[in-house]
Amino acid sequence: MGGINATVGSLLGFLHEGPQSGWDLMVTAQERIGDFWSLTRSQVYRELASMATAGLITTDSTGPRDRRAYRLTDAGRSAFAQWLSQPPGEEQIRYPLLLTLAFARHLPPEQLTAFLASHRALHQSRWEAYRAQEQRARAAGAGDVDLVTLDFGLRYERAVLDWFDGLTGTFATGSHPTTTGPDDRGGNRP
Numbered sequence: 001m002g003g004i005n006a007t008v009g010s011l012l013g014f015l016h017e018g019p020q021s022g023w024d025l026m027v028t029a030q031e032r033i034g035d036f037w038s039l040t041r042s043q044v045y046r047e048l049a050s051m052a053t054a055g056l057i058t059t060d061s062t063g064p065r066d067r068r069a070y071r072l073t074d075a076g077r078s079a080f081a082q083w084l085s086q087p088p089g090e091e092q093i094r095y096p097l098l099l100t101l102a103f104a105r106h107l108p109p110e111q112l113t114a115f116l117a118s119h120r121a122l123h124q125s126r127w128e129a130y131r132a133q134e135q136r137a138r139a140a141g142a143g144d145v146d147l148v149t150l151d152f153g154l155r156y157e158r159a160v161l162d163w164f165d166g167l168t169g170t171f172a173t174g175s176h177p178t179t180t181g182p183d184d185r186g187g188n189r190p
Contacts, residue, residue, distance in 0.1 A: 004056075004083045007039055007047050012056060012072060012080035019060065021067035022048055035126065035153060051076070104171060112171055120164040127157035 004012070014020060014028045022045050029039045048070060051057045056076035060069040072080075097119050104112055130153045137147055144151075 009083040015072040019069040
């Protein structure tokens with residue numbers, strides 16, 4: 001198998017921690033990388049099948065609830081090491097609220113305020129969940145190197161919350177026109 005994709009790389013990384021079923025891998029992925037990298041159940045099971053065919057993993061016999069545990073092979077360890085040593089690609093922000101805000105002047109102020117409040121509450125909740133996760137991890141003996149992605153999540157959520165708090169007055173009713181660009185007479189609005 002030539003270069004592997006990020007889904008395969010992630011699954012191989014999780015399997016370094018020991019055998020896991022497809023279900024367990026989904027749960028692990030959701031807990032560990034779900035807030036910044038999405039994996040669907042169909043992706044996971046499709047990739048597990050191709051990983052087994054390529055010899056990157058082996059499977060145990062079916063266990064409870066027809067779950068099969070997957071184990072990392074030496075070829076899987078090697079493929080993971082090669083994947084991990086490649087420079088990561090650039091990030092791309094896909095944040096639906098920012099897309100909506102790009103056209104905010106076309107929304108009624110009450111609706112925009114509701115959108116902002118809802119998203120701020122979501123980020124506050126995430127920040128609190130990350131703090132609790134960090135406290136549990138540290139109590140279990142995790143060090144800074146073990147928590148680097150969690151630290152990013154905490155700092156990201158704090159920055160987003162600060163950004164929300166800085167929006168006060170930006171979308172005030174008086175500065176919130178309902179149209180932009182050329183007016184009905186073909187001229188530009190002031």
